[in-house]
Amino acid sequence: MxxxxxxxxxxxxxxxxxxxxxxxxxxxxxxxxxxxxGITLTVVTSGITIDKLLIHDNDGLDSTVTTQGGASLGGTGTAGDYTTGAAGAIVVNDVTVGVNNTLAPAAFGGALARVTIDTDSGAGSAGTASNPFLNINMKNNALDIGIGDISVAASNDVSGMVGARRGAGAETVIISDLDITVGASELNIQLGAQPQGAMIVANGTIQGGVTINSLNLVDTATTGEIAIGDLKITSANNANLVVDTEISVLPGTHATGGGLAISSSGAKDIYIGSLALGNANSIGSIEIQGLDMGTNQLIVSGH
Structure with missing residues (x-):
């Protein structure tokens, strides 16, 4: 004991x-x-795949807006020839996202993305500041994005959904063989006081710019295609793409400018390595230097 x-x-x-x-x-x-x-999230993956991405337009096309050969377009057909008002869908097939190991910065260590989340009190002394905000900084690695095709189809009825899967009927391909390479980039999101001046600000450099390696636009009536190869976008006279984009949410209705507002500045150079029309040989290369869209806004809203 x-x-x-x-x-x-x-x-x-x-x-x-x-x-x-x-x-x-x-x-x-x-x-x-x-x-x-704070919180840091690092996404390490061998790749992300999506079989199908569908965007359903639940009320279809209004017959008074535009129709095939309809009176609203000055044609001779009857308004509503091909307009049903029934739900249709944009269908994106075979999406793949992976790290471009050739362009990937060493600092990422092969990760797909790194997200840093912090909360700040904003201007003012501790405990009395009145401008707090949540800051989310996203650094994306150099990415390869592939899309098998983009199609349109008739949406299936909601009543027939199986779990969270609605689906669509027979698909008509409008874009095929889309292959995009995007250099490493950075995006900053602020929710709350937003001292940066907008909800989302992309202000940095995409190393090597954006390259659309292949893109085919399909004319389903004739089966002809517009084939674009090696489309590259950079800042004017620059090997990289300097991004200065702001994204904000505007209140109100479509008539009063409500929606998602996207504004971007800075001149761009665009080079298309090959352009083929109607399944024929390429007509050559096209180059646009110093394209500047000014301070215009693109507003995306529902209708």
Whole structure:
């Protein structure tokens, strides 16, 4: 019994000493970590795939807007020839997203993206600041994005959904063989006071610009195609694409300018390596230098 008591006493002393040592180490680690609070998410993946992405237009096309050969277009047909008002869908097939290992910055370590989330009190003294905001910084690696095709189809009825899958009927391909390479980039999102001046600000450099390696536009009436190869977009006289884009959400209705507002500035150079019309040989290369869209806004809204 005495031996057992001695063993218990020694064990208790050892546990106590270890606990004090652990507490000291934790304090030091916490002290060294000052200014490193927040959340960091690193996405490491061998690739992301999506079988189908569908966007359903639940009320179809209004017969008074435009029709095939209809009176609203100045044609001779009857308004509503091909207009049903029934739900149709944009269908994107076989989407793949992966890291372009040739262009990937070493700092990413092969990760697809890194998201850093912080909360700040905004201007003012601690505890009294009135402009708090959530800041989300997203750094994307150089990406390869592939899309098998983009089609249109009739949406299936909602009543026949299986779980979260609605689906669509027979598809008509309008764009095929879309292959895009995007260099590494950075995006910053602020929710709350938004001291950066907009909800989303993309202000940085896409290394190597954006390259659309292939894109085919299909004329389903004739089966002819417009084939675009090696379309590259960079800033004017620059090997990279300098991005200065702001995205905001405007209140109100479509008539009063409500919707998602996208504005971008800076002159761009565009080069199309090959352009073939109607399944024929390429007509050659096309180059646009210093394209500047000014300070115009693109507003996306429902109808």
């Amino acid at each position: 005495k031996l057992f008591s001695k063993i218990a006493l020694v064990s208790a002393m050892a546990i106590s000493a270890n606990a004090m040592a652990l507490e000291s180490m934790d304090d030091e680690a916490l002290s060294a970590a000052t200014g490193q609070d």
